[in-house]
Amino acid sequence: MSNVEGKGEDLRTSTFVKAGLVVLGVMLAGIAGRVLSYPLNRDENLFVSVASQLGKGDIYRDFGYNHLPNMPYLLGSVYSLTGAGAYLFTGRLVVVSAWLALIAMLWLIARRLNAGMPAFLTCAFLLTGCVLLLGPSGMLVSNTFLPLPFAFASYYFLLGAMDERRPSPVSAFWAGLFASLAVGFKVNYFFLAPLIAITTLIAPQARPFVDRIVKGLLPLAIGGIVGGLPALIHLARDPDAFLAHTFRYFTELQRAYWGSSTDPLVTGLAQKTLLAEEIWLSNTFLLAIAGVIVLVGTVLWERGLWVGIRQMASWKVLLPAACAAFGFIVAFVPDPAFPQYFALPLPFLVLTMAALAGSLGEGERRAAMPLWLALSLVAILGSVTRIGPGLLQLARPGHWEPLALHRDMRKLAGTAGLDDRAHVVAMTPVMALEAGWRIYPEFAAGQFVYRVAPFIPADDKPYYRTTSATDLPEFLASSRPDAILVNDEEPMEAPLATFALTHNYREIPAPKGRQLRLFVRRD
Structure with a gap:
């Protein structure tokens, strides 16, 4: 290649990098806006509420947490250090921080691998442009992302x-x-x-x-x-409580609950395969798979079959590739299956791409530039309908859902005359926490323990602090909560409203646009 051609190539690469960094910054800003404006999800009640109660009891026996414990300890420590009263908003800021940390770690990895900035930017776009991660999997305060x-x-x-x-x-x-x-x-x-x-x-x-x-x-x-x-x-x-709430919750109670459910579910190998095909053969998953295949093919074409295999058979490539392979397998294990379970392979496919890029020679790097450009453009274009609204929301903090929910719940607390000493029963406990009220340990995990209560075997009952649909009226009658908060978007909470209406609780009008009902005990 002549000096003129080399300088032209360098100029195009430099332009791609400069433009890519700007676009990446815009995408991260859009992700931040999207995270901060995403509606409250049922799953967040488990993570936010249990974390808010850290130090007030055991996360398993008292509050019904059902995963390994790092999430409530991390989030609860943030709540303690910041003195946060806006629990959901603070949790969403942690998610935004996790996105920034992920991209920062990707940059450090690409640098150590000598993968080059074009490869780093492409890998970053495959993550930030992933439709699945731009949905609940990457937006919510949960342990998925x-x-x-x-x-x-x-x-x-x-x-x-x-x-x-x-x-x-x-x-x-x-x-x-x-x-x-x-x-x-x-x-x-x-x-x-x-x-x-x-x-x-x-x-x-x-x-x-x-x-x-x-x-x-x-x-x-x-x-x-x-x-x-x-x-x-x-x-x-x-050990008994720990295993009951983690291992046996998912292998026994969760399966029994979904087995009795009439909801349409993805179960069995055939249905899971169709869901996997829908997710993995679309959007940035397909781009990442194609990128890995093209890079491998390029090396094998340029260096020959056996030389190429030997040079690519580095642990730096094989380790993330093996992690991606396990991610593909693990996605099929939970039953029933949900889309978030299928997000696991993508990050490791991206690491595999970065490691392959680090093994390229100078000529192969130049040959890979069209690949980086094509993958980046498609990933960016595929995310515009989600990143764009996120950018608009970022400029409108008054419309950020966690702050709006906090504001509406505080207003409702004032209207109801309930201060921070009020004990409120709520199966959507995040709402009660945002109002500043005290929640019941039996519902600290939202509905996730309550709904499996009928299936808890006698040997495990001592490790659970909960009630069930059958025992709910007796539980409410004996506990006499100061108020009962009902989320009308959750059909499972209807019996709470029934109890309140039949036991002389007065209803307080909900803030406009909120599908909830607050019933206050008459003294």
Whole structure:
């Protein structure tokens, strides 16, 4: 290539990078606006409400949390440090921070891999343009999205731990710590720990085996233990309650509840495969798969089959590819299946692309530029209908749903004459918390324990603090709440209104636009 052609190529690359950085900033701003304007979702009642009660009881026995414990500890610590009264808004800011942290970790990884800015930007667009992540999976205060920055951080520090020139035991410790933290948010990431451990043990073949254990596997394990302390402490202190609310909740109670449901559900391999096809063969999932295939094909074409395979068979590529493979498999495990379960492979496909980009030679990098440009443009265009409204919402803080909900609930509390000492029964407890009221532990998890209560076996009943549809009238009669808050969008809450109307509670008009009913006890 002549100097003129080389300079032209560099200029085009520079233009792509500058424009890409601007567009990425705009997309992140749109995501922030979208997160801050997204309506309250049923799932958020579990995470926000239990976190708000941190320090007031056991998250499992008293409040019915049903995942590994990192989420309520993280979110509850943020609430304690900030003194937040707008719980949902603060939680959504944590989600925005997680998006920024994820992209920051991706940049650090791309830099360490020497993948180049065009590859980094393309990978970032595949994440920020993912329609599934721009829906509930990436917008809500839940444990679906928050593990991702920790998983990326684990891979980043593993790159330092496995550096051929200066392997770092300290980085190995951090890699284990962050991998364990990711698992502690959501058990679906369980495969991270064994895959990273195996990589640490067998990948650096140039180092003595004892050296791999002492400077790699051992600090990695120590970091993993430290990161797993929240779950390990719960398991050691109260194993029966811990396992009842985590393992047996999903393997027994959840399945029994959905088995009795008349709602249309995605169950069985055939239906799950159709859902997987719909998600994975569209939008940025398909782009990421195509990108990996094209990069592999480019290397094999340029270098020959066997040379290309040997050069791509680096742990830097194989580890995220193996994580993506496990993500594809794990998505089929829960029954019934929901779309958010199928989001797991995409981030690791993106890491695989970044690692492949880092293995490209100079000529292959130039050949890959049209690929980066095409993938980026399609990812950006596919997200415009979601990012655009998010940008508009970002400029209208008065319309941010968490703040609007907080404002309306505080107004309702004033109208009802209920202060922060009021005990309010609510199966949508986030609304009660936003009003400043005290919630009942039996409904701190929203409806997620209440709805499975009829299926709790006798041996597990001592570990649950709840009531059921059958026992609800007796529970309300004995507890005599100061008020009962009913979310009319949830049919399961109708018996609350029935009890209030038949027990001399007076109804307070709801704020305009809110489908809820507040009933206050007559003294």
